[in-house]
Amino acid sequence: MGVCTSSTAQCLPRQSPIDIQTRRAKYDSSLKPLFIQYDPNTSKRIINVGHCFNVEFDDSSDRSVLSEGPLTSHYRLRQFHFHWGTSDRDGSEHVIDGQTYPAELHIVHWNSQRYSSFEEATKHSDGLAVIGVLLKIGEPNPVLQNIIDNLDKVKTKERTYWTYLGSLTTSPYSECVTWVLLQEAITISSEQLQHFRGLQNEDEEFILENHRPLQPIEKRLVKSSCK
Ligand SMILES: NS(=O)(=O)c1ccco1
Numbered sequence: 014m015g016v017c018t019s020s021t022a023q024c025l026p027r028q029s030p031i032d033i034q035t036r037r038a039k040y041d042s043s044l045k046p047l048f049i050q051y052d053p054n055t056s057k058r059i060i061n062v063g064h065c066f067n068v069e070f071d072d073s074s075d076r077s078v079l080s081e082g083p084l085t086s087h088y089r090l091r092q093f094h095f096h097w098g099t100s101d102r103d104g105s106e107h108v109i110d111g112q113t114y115p116a117e118l119h120i121v122h123w124n125s126q127r128y129s130s131f132e133e134a135t136k137h138s139d140g141l142a143v144i145g146v147l148l149k150i151g152e153p154n155p156v157l158q159n160i161i162d163n164l165d166k167v168k169t170k171e172r173t174y175w176t177y178l179g180s181l182t183t184s185p186y187s188e189c190v191t192w193v194l195l196q197e198a199i200t201i202s203s204e205q206l207q208h209f210r211g212l213q214n215e216d217e218e219f220i221l222e223n224h225r226p227l228q229p230i231e232k233r234l235v236k237s238s239c240k
């Protein structure tokens with residue numbers, strides 16, 4: 014999915030992350046609540062992929078899925094990972110009314126209803142759905158300590174979110190992601206966050222930050238699930 018070159022509206026680039034300007038977000042009453050069904054037993058392994066660590070899941074069947082919300086298909090859980098910064102001052106990829114957060118959790122799903130694999134799905138504009146959860150400094154979060162067994166607890170009953178069409182925030186930046194950004198941040202302690210900066214890449218250098226700079230919103234509209 015190359016970035017379009019023409020300036021026509023239907024072919025403007027749709028890169029992520031963006032600054033969510035909440036006053037410009039439009040309430041869309043047709044947006045349904047998200048349906049999240051995770052089976053913690055599908056978690057496979059934690060793998061250092063050089064620029065971050067991924068907690069991977071067995072995505073050989075629809076045992077952990079995301080549907081509803083802004084989505085018209087069901088999406089299979091593939092992996093989750095975090096983005097962070099060199100200090101607690103920034104580190105999130107999405108920004109809310111110009112406010113950065115110290116980190117951001119991305120829960121990555123692919124459209125298993127329409128495509129046969131994650132790799133294939135990344136070639137299509139409706140291929141992926143990524144739930145973004147902002148992290149703020151607060152009490153140590155027991156869930157983050159063993160998030161694998163507690164992915165369910167990341168779900169809150171009534172959940173409001175922003176949604177927009179964007180891209181992967183790491184190479185190859187494919188424009189295949191329906192972003193669903195939860196409006197409620199979860200906490201992480203500064204000490205927990207410090208552990209992330211202790212991870213090393215393939216050159217044994219510390220991964221001090223791994224968040225992509227903001228991208229132009231172009232003509233895109235951010236929708237909100239609440240007024
Ligand atoms: N950071 S992210 O969620 O856009 C992603 C998923 C896979 C590659 O990059």
Ligand SMILES: [Zn+2]
Pocket residue numbers: 094095096119182
């Ligand atoms: Zn990410």
